[in-house]
Amino acid sequence: MQLVDxxxxxxxxxxxxxxxxxxxxxxxxxxxxxxxxVEARNQAxxxxxxxxxxxxxxRAFITLDTVTLPTHMxxxxxxxxxxxxxxxxxxxxxxxxxxxxxxxxxxxRLDLTHKQAGEFITVDDIHNALKQTxxxxxxxxxxxxxxxxxxxxxxxxxxxxxxxxxxEATEWLVDRGIKVIGIDTYGFDRPFxxxxxxxxxxGDRTNLWPAHFYGREREYIQIERLANLDHLPPTGFQxxxxxxxxxxxxxxxxxxxxxxx
Ligand SMILES: [Zn+2]
Numbered sequence: 001m002q003l004v005d006x007x008x009x010x011x012x013x014x015x016x017x018x019x020x021x022x023x024x025x026x027x028x029x030x031x032x033x034x035x036x037x038v039e040a041r042n043q044a045x046x047x048x049x050x051x052x053x054x055x056x057x058x059r060a061f062i063t064l065d066t067v068t069l070p071t072h073m074x075x076x077x078x079x080x081x082x083x084x085x086x087x088x089x090x091x092x093x094x095x096x097x098x099x100x101x102x103x104x105x106x107x108x109r110l111d112l113t114h115k116q117a118g119e120f121i122t123v124d125d126i127h128n129a130l131k132q133t134x135x136x137x138x139x140x141x142x143x144x145x146x147x148x149x150x151x152x153x154x155x156x157x158x159x160x161x162x163x164x165x166x167x168e169a170t171e172w173l174v175d176r177g178i179k180v181i182g183i184d185t186y187g188f189d190r191p192f193x194x195x196x197x198x199x200x201x202x203g204d205r206t207n208l209w210p211a212h213f214y215g216r217e218r219e220y221i222q223i224e225r226l227a228n229l230d231h232l233p234p235t236g237f238q239x240x241x242x243x244x245x246x247x248x249x250x251x252x253x254x255x256x257x258x259x260x261x
Contacts (some may be wrong), residue, residue: 001259001260001261002200002259002260003257003259003260004228004231004232004237004257004258004259004260005227005228005256005257006075006144006226006227006228006229006239006241006256006258007010007074007075007226007227007234007254007255007256007257007259008074008075008150008153008225008227009074010069010073010074010075010253013154014030014154014155014156015152015153015154015155015156015158015159015186016073016074016158016159016186017159018070018072018073019070019073020039020067020068020069020073020154021067021068021069022065022066022067022068022115023036023065023066023067024063024064024065024066025063025064025065025066026063027058027060027061027062027063028059028060028061030061030062030063030064031053031056031059031061032053033061033226034051034061035051035052035112035141038050038051038059038261039051055165063093065200066147069253071183071249071250071251071252071253072224072251073253074141074225075223075224075225075226075253075255075256076148076223076224076225076251076252076253076254077095077103077180077221077222077223077224077241077243077251077252077254078188078212078215078221078222078223078224078250078251079092079094079095079097079098079221079243079249079250079251079252080093080215080219080220080221081093081094081248081250082212082215082250082251083212083213083214083215084213084215084216087215087216087217087218087219088149088218088219090217090245092216092219093219094247094248094250095243095245095246095249095250095251095252096243096245096246096247096248096249097142098165098221098243100134100242101140102140102180102221103142103180103239103240103241103242103243104238104239104240104241104242105141105142105180105238106138106141106142106235106237106238106239107141107142107143107235107237107238107239107258108130108133108135108137108141108142108143108144108234108235109133109144109146109226109229109230109232109233109234109235110126110130110133110144110145110146111128111129111133111146111234112125112129112145112146112147113133113146113147113148114165115147116163116190117160117161117162117163117194118162118163118171118190118191118194119164119190120163120164120165120166120190121145121147121163121164121165121166121169122166122168122169123168123169123172124167125169126169126172126173127172131204132201132234133234133235134235135234135235136233137176137178138177139176139177139178140177140178140179140180141178142178142180142181142182142239142241143173143178143180143181143182144181144182144183144184144223144226144229144232144239145165145181145182145183145184146184146223146229146230146232146257147162147163147183147184147185148184148229148230149161149162149184149185149186150184150226150227150228150229151164151180153227158186159186159191159192160191160192160193160194161191162185162186162187162190162191163184163190164183164185164186164187164188164189164190164191164195164211165181165188165189165193165211166210166211166215167206167210167211167214169211170188170211170214170220171214171218173220174214174218174220178220178224179221180218180220180221180222180223180239180241180242181220181221181222181223181255182222182223182224182226182239183222183223183224183226184225184226184227184229185224185225186224186225187224188211188212188222188224189209189210189211189212195207195208195209196208212246212260223241223254223256224248227259231258233260236260236261237258237259237260238258238259238260238261239257239258239259240257241254241255241256241257242254
């Protein structure tokens with residue numbers, strides 16, 4: 001069995017406009033603060049027992065990191081509540097409400113590396129790529145769209161130079177019982193700049209996040225910012241990408257893994 005890491009490293013990067021902030025209560029500050037808290041608690045109870053920094057090996061306590069991290073930074077899944085208030089006429093679900101068994105399923109990798117930046121991935125593209133894999137698509141399979149854009153990871157162009165899913169191609173997969181679709185680009189739709197330019201040029205609002213907004217009609221999950229899809233075979237592997245169990249969130253970071261047996 002081979003485990004293929006399909007996640008990017010979460011760190012501040014020019015590829016993402018969002019930022020991570022980590023505040024670490026380190027070993028030495030932590031030792032002082034913890035002993036101070038114990039002291040205050042015991043004093044309030046007139047308890048003479050003490051805990052001192054010297055009581056820890058090397059005078060160092062254990063750390064505590066507090067993280068500020070947008071839910072859509074790094075490799076993550078988008079929950080239906082991200083797309084809109086409702087999905088399929090019901091209140092749209094958050095990450096903690098999604099069925100766990102959607103996130104551990106047979107995978108298929110579709111080769112879309114010929115798609116150019118700014119282009120739509122069409123129904124024909126999906127159809128042709130699927131044919132090449134000789135994989136027989138079944139409901140709940142996890143479909144991974146391999147565009148090769150992760151080669152730009154670490155560069156500014158990662159954010160602006162990528163193809164994106166069309167509404168029709170998304171619908172085609174959802175019609176076949178697919179619930180989780182992953183892509184190795186910043187966003188599932190075409191880049192922000194491309195969508196906005198096309199909207200301003202034509203006045204056609206369907207240029208704006210067509211795949212995301214399709215999620216208001218039909219419930220599906222997308223994984224954004226996958227990596228290393230070139231390390232996977234086209235078919236014959238499982239994908240594990242469980243979201244964290246955090247109440248009401250619109251998205252969740254995932255450690256996406258391809259399990260090749
Ligand atoms: Zn997202």
